Amino acid sequence: MPRDFYEVLGVPRGAGDDDIKKAYRKIAFEHHPDRNPGNKESEAKFKEATEAYEVLRDTEQRARYDQFGHAGVGQGAGQAGGFSGFDLADALRAFMRDFGGGSGFEDLFGGDGRRGPPRGDDLQVRLKLTLEEVHSGVEKKIKVKHLKRCGTCSGRGGEGEARCGECQGRGQIRRVQQSVFGQFVNIVPCPRCGGEGSTLKDLCRTCEGDGRVSETETISVKVPPGVRNGNYIPLRGMGDAGHRGGPAGDLVVLIDEKEHAIFDRDGDDLTVELPVSFTTLALGGKVQVPTIESEPVTLDVPAGTQSGKILKVRGRGLAGLRGGRGDLLAHLRVTIPGKLGSNDRKLLGELAKSEAFQPPKPARGLFDRMKDAFAG
Secondary structure (H helix, E strand, O other): OOOOHHHHHOOOOOOHHHHHHHHHHHHHHHHHHOOOOOOOHHHHHHHHHHHHHHOOOOHHHHHHHHHHHHHHHHHHHHHOOOOOOOOHHHHHHHHHHHHHHHHOOOHHOOOOOOOOOOOOOEEEEEEEEOHHHHHHHHEEEEEEEEEEEOOOOOOOOEEEEEOOOOOOOOEEEEEEEEEOOOEEEEEOOOOOOOOOOOOEEEEEEOOOOOOOOEEEEEEEEEOOOOOOOEEEEEOOOOOOOHHOOOOOEEEEEHHHHOOEEEEEOOOEEEEEEEEEEHHHHHHHEEEEEEEEEEEEEEEOOOOOOOOOEEEEEEOOOEEOOOOOEOOOEEEEEEEOOOOOOOOHHHHHHHHHHHHHHHHHOOOOHHHHHHHHHHOO
């Protein structure tokens, strides 16, 4: 059973619109995917808070919710889709609509987050990046199939206007819907004129009156260094064009980071498993550590270093989204040869007799404590 929407946002039932907006903004910024990459719990809280906000910010939906609870704003209330399919993309679009100017990427790429009706649909694409591209930043070309403004009629859809006969020029119609909770009256845009209140006398033959045509376009996406899996870049006006001259929606580019063959990522730090010989750990020596730039760095391994030791190379990790750079962490792992020659076996046999190569003795009293434990 979903949580109460007022409880989700932490506001009382009589909260005003400004209080609801402030409460949502605080939660959304705390759990936004950009600030919590890969954190499924934060992602769920971000979606939950956005869903609650979308209901409580709307006067009609809030009234139904106050009367009937979740059933009043779901499919049981007669809505076209309710919130049963509310996903992360929906949550991101809602957040960008009202708080686009402070989402992190907006600070880098601009945009004021305002929406003007009627507006085209937002589109979403995934952009796969290698760790090297994440580190250096990259400009990518992507192909997008979207609706563009018709060049023949300049998006008007045709010539000449007449008052819509279905809505009588109001642009809206009232629909009465029945549900198990009673009768609901919804005011929706007129399906014939699309909410404009007028229709065209002569439709454009190219777009058949829609004002839009489908096109595949190649778009450049500039990705700054330091992005993470789950970050997104909004490209303003690159979604579908609006119906009959309406403004275009946005294209949301989701970052999808490819797994690296050598490095693992931990924030801006990089970790690497580095195989070293037993003799290097025992006697000390130098090791070559690979870096994201492909030029290795040389590190000193002190004599007597244990397998599993982590050597840190400061400032050789990934570039940060807002500047700086992480560290490179090399995990030393001893390698054991699979096959040994007779001379190697002889030498190792001699070493095995040396006291220095014997395993350390257990702490005094360990076996006594184990006996006591079993005896009890």
